[in-house]
Amino acid sequence: MTSVMGSPDATGRFGGFGGRYVPESLMPAVLELEVAFREAWTDPLFRAQYTSTLESYAGRPTRLYLAERLSEHLGAQIWLKREDLAHTGSHKINNVIGQALLARRMGKTRLIAETGAGQHGVATATAAALLGLDAKVYMGEVDVKRQSLNVFRMRLLGAEVEPVKSGSRTLKDAVNEAMRSWVAALEDTHYCIGSVMGPHPYPWMVREFQRVIGDEARSQYLVATGSTPDWVVACVGGGSNAAGTFAGFVDTSARLVGVEPEGGAAIGRGVGGIVHGMESYFLQDEFGQVNEASSISAGLDYPGVGPEHAYLHTIGRARYDQVNDDQVLDAVRLLARLEGIICALESAHAVAWLVQHREEIAGTSVVLTLSGRGDKDAETIAERLGFLEGESYA
Amino acid sequence: MLERTLQDLRTRGRRLLVPYIMAGVEADWLSLVELVVERGADAVEIGIPFSDPSMDGPVIQRAGETALARGATPLSVLSELRQQSFGVPIVVMTYYNIFHHMGDDRAIGELRRSGVDGVIIPDLPFEEGARWRELAARENLETVQLISPATSDERIDEILSVAEGFVYGVGRMAVTGEQVELAATATAIAARIRPRTSLPVLIGIGISNGAQARSVVGAGADGVVVGSALMRRLLDGESPDALAAFLDELRSALDDA
Numbered sequence: 001m002t003s004v005m006g007s008p009d010a011t012g013r014f015g016g017f018g019g020r021y022v023p024e025s026l027m028p029a030v031l032e033l034e035v036a037f038r039e040a041w042t043d044p045l046f047r048a049q050y051t052s053t054l055e056s057y058a059g060r061p062t063r064l065y066l067a068e069r070l071s072e073h074l075g076a077q078i079w080l081k082r083e084d085l086a087h088t089g090s091h092k093i094n095n096v097i098g099q100a101l102l103a104r105r106m107g108k109t110r111l112i113a114e115t116g117a118g119q120h121g122v123a124t125a126t127a128a129a130l131l132g133l134d135a136k137v138y139m140g141e142v143d144v145k146r147q148s149l150n151v152f153r154m155r156l157l158g159a160e161v162e163p164v165k166s167g168s169r170t171l172k173d174a175v176n177e178a179m180r181s182w183v184a185a186l187e188d189t190h191y192c193i194g195s196v197m198g199p200h201p202y203p204w205m206v207r208e209f210q211r212v213i214g215d216e217a218r219s220q221y222l223v224a225t226g227s228t229p230d231w232v233v234a235c236v237g238g239g240s241n242a243a244g245t246f247a248g249f250v251d252t253s254a255r256l257v258g259v260e261p262e263g264g265a266a267i268g269r270g271v272g273g274i275v276h277g278m279e280s281y282f283l284q285d286e287f288g289q290v291n292e293a294s295s296i297s298a299g300l301d302y303p304g305v306g307p308e309h310a311y312l313h314t315i316g317r318a319r320y321d322q323v324n325d326d327q328v329l330d331a332v333r334l335l336a337r338l339e340g341i342i343c344a345l346e347s348a349h350a351v352a353w354l355v356q357h358r359e360e361i362a363g364t365s366v367v368l369t370l371s372g373r374g375d376k377d378a379e380t381i382a383e384r385l386g387f388l389e390g391e392s393y394a
Numbered sequence: 395m396l397e398r399t400l401q402d403l404r405t406r407g408r409r410l411l412v413p414y415i416m417a418g419v420e421a422d423w424l425s426l427v428e429l430v431v432e433r434g435a436d437a438v439e440i441g442i443p444f445s446d447p448s449m450d451g452p453v454i455q456r457a458g459e460t461a462l463a464r465g466a467t468p469l470s471v472l473s474e475l476r477q478q479s480f481g482v483p484i485v486v487m488t489y490y491n492i493f494h495h496m497g498d499d500r501a502i503g504e505l506r507r508s509g510v511d512g513v514i515i516p517d518l519p520f521e522e523g524a525r526w527r528e529l530a531a532r533e534n535l536e537t538v539q540l541i542s543p544a545t546s547d548e549r550i551d552e553i554l555s556v557a558e559g560f561v562y563g564v565g566r567m568a569v570t571g572e573q574v575e576l577a578a579t580a581t582a583i584a585a586r587i588r589p590r591t592s593l594p595v596l597i598g599i600g601i602s603n604g605a606q607a608r609s610v611v612g613a614g615a616d617g618v619v620v621g622s623a624l625m626r627r628l629l630d631g632e633s634p635d636a637l638a639a640f641l642d643e644l645r646s647a648l649d650d651a
Binding site for chain 2: 021025027028029175186275276277288290
């Protein structure tokens, strides 16, 4: 058994979860990727290139901000890790810079990606532009409609956006379509998966590219307070911002909390399964058909969860709770009014958890990863809060 | 049973035709199975529809969605299959989650009770499939392995060391689907696998007509699996006679090869 949040074993397993369940046509590609990532991640030159790109281009380190009015409101000390301030507006850029540099190192000239809310698609389109690579992004037709701002951004950045019309026409189907297209383009194309999911080495690799969130937050917190926080909280769809955050705190006494949307709670309401190349928890019907997730945030509308989260749940190192869409909307408004920050609906799940558990966290300290900004969600939020009708929604 | 039957046919000089039918795609899908057997199928591949068929192209996806919309479930399909015997081996193709969800032991038991002789599980690569193969072998359920144009020679030999039933050579670096032109990789993969195994070698994915079937047999394959070309005709509403004519084309191309 490997140490918690260290490297997975040779078959890519975190306890009983993970693995490499891909068709033989893709197997050589994922094996090649694993070797390439291992080499790159132990190469100081690659690490330096990754770190300096994040600093000079993506705006790292992001701030760890003591949210005083929110703290006062909740009776706890709340520190926000401001991934919403990273270039492109979310933590997705950390992973994409890593994978795009790796793709170039492997001699690939083209990136493909799936996206739900569009943040990963925008990040992929951005990294492709930065490094002179071609990019094509698969996005469920339903999401194309509800995240039109990000579709526009991707196209402006020079990426091709392909609406996916199969299945439920959301994130899980975009993953299927990206995998299908990857098989036919392995020579020149890297599949840039946007979360800690998919076949080995993706869950491990993406967590490593995201651990900069947790590593920064831990040292920033230490400098500010001289200690470690009582709680570390992040939202979980596939779970990349949570995995990156948890990685920085897993060896402290902090209690780790992943917040799932009620309508897409793979850990809370799913069962064990093997889909999209990995063994993990998935929302399924009684026959093993994968159910659609349903949440107000397109980015968390995924019926599965990264295998490492399944493992952290099983061993009890992290706790996974759920919040519903109404609580999320209240949290968006609360953060906007108290702190002047409009966060993404995804990130608002973590904020909603604080409100829901204010008695439990009273008098303690919390580091919360605010994974992205809310511009993309303005229309959805306005519709739900009645703003477009001119109603008062105070 | 699958391997022995195909080997016997092969020894007698017969080229092998294995059509694919999505279970539950229409109410009387079992009569489609009968039809392909009548027109000379040597085994039949039967798909169990799955919500996330990541190895399948548009035609098989549509066939699966149609079957799911009609209410087909793994158990309903297997229980229908149980009502009839066809005189040729039956190979079930689906994604591993369907079996995993049932539990490996129960899935293997249900498959055998329905007279299924072999399985093709595209997302269960040989590294992950050891436990499944062991359990299945105990019940004489043969697990077919896939080999793709991207598979190295060393890996081909590893895969062949656990292969049963027949070897499924992937003709194209792509998901399932019809092709106007046969990919060069289809004949190349047949030629690469042939000298390395005494198992029957069938090529599938991108085999769309008699001429293409003849080409891969000419390159060393023992036969072909044909899925999308058949299912597309069915979904387009072609008559049983037209389907029979297409199967006859494949059959005679193989017989003349």
